[in-house]
Amino acid sequence: MSCGGKKEDSTASDIDYSTAETSVETNEASTPATNNHIVLKAGDDMRYDKTQFTVKAGEEVTLILMNSGQMSKExxxxxFILLKPGSDASSFANTAVSAKATDYIPTELKSEIIANTKLLGGGENEQIKFTLxxxxxxxxxxxxxxxxTMNGKITAVK
Ligand SMILES: [Cu+2]
Known part of the structure; x- marks a missing residue:
């Protein structure tokens, strides 16, 4: 019986129990990182600074749109207009062109909108909340x- 000559005294006492509870949801290795707090900037270059987001489904999303430019609203x-699945963003935009009176949110297409900010001029911002x-x-x-140049996608995952 000469196997295991050395015995190390480093078993149970080395386990860090503080990390044990977070290991429950790590079994799906390919789940993308989610972030339900979105800050989206749009400037005078006519672009959003980010166009792809992944959020957690079923939990409230807070989105802040900041117009970081200098130019006026006019x-x-x-x-920021978030559309229901199945809505055609391009045709929504085409219809919106003639909706100046309602800040380019066409009344007849309101049923296609999940959430939106109002039209913001340079230096203005607005926070909205929605759950997907x-x-x-x-x-x-x-x-x-x-x-x-100003369109993008939000993916909501479990
Ligand atoms: Cu714009």
């Missing part, structure tokens, strides 16, 4: 001419 206004079920959602700025 010249370079930006908004699992799926993929398009968003856009509906100011005339902006859709081509």
């Amino acid at each position: 010249a370079m206004g930006h908004n 079920t699992e799926g993929s959602y398009d968003f856009l700025c509906s100011f005339p001419g902006h859709f081509a």
Whole structure:
């Protein structure tokens, strides 16, 4: 019986129990990182600073849109409009062009909107909240001419 000549005294006392409870949800290795606190900037370059987000489904999302530009709402206004799945963002934008009276949010398409900010001029910002079920959602700025460079996607995962 000469096996295991050395016995090390480092068993149970070395386990760090403080990390044990977080290991429950690590069994799905490919789950993308989610963040339900979104800060989105839009400037005079007619772009959002980010266009892809992954959020946790079923939990409230807080989104702040900041117009970080200098120009007025009339010249370079930006908004954030989140559409229901199945809505066509491009055709929404086309219809919005003629909705100047309602800050480019067409009344007849309101049923396609999950959440939106108002139209913001340079230096303005607005926070909105919404909760999504699992799926993929398009968003856009509906100011005339902006859709081509100002659109993106939010993916909600479990
Ligand atoms: Cu815009």
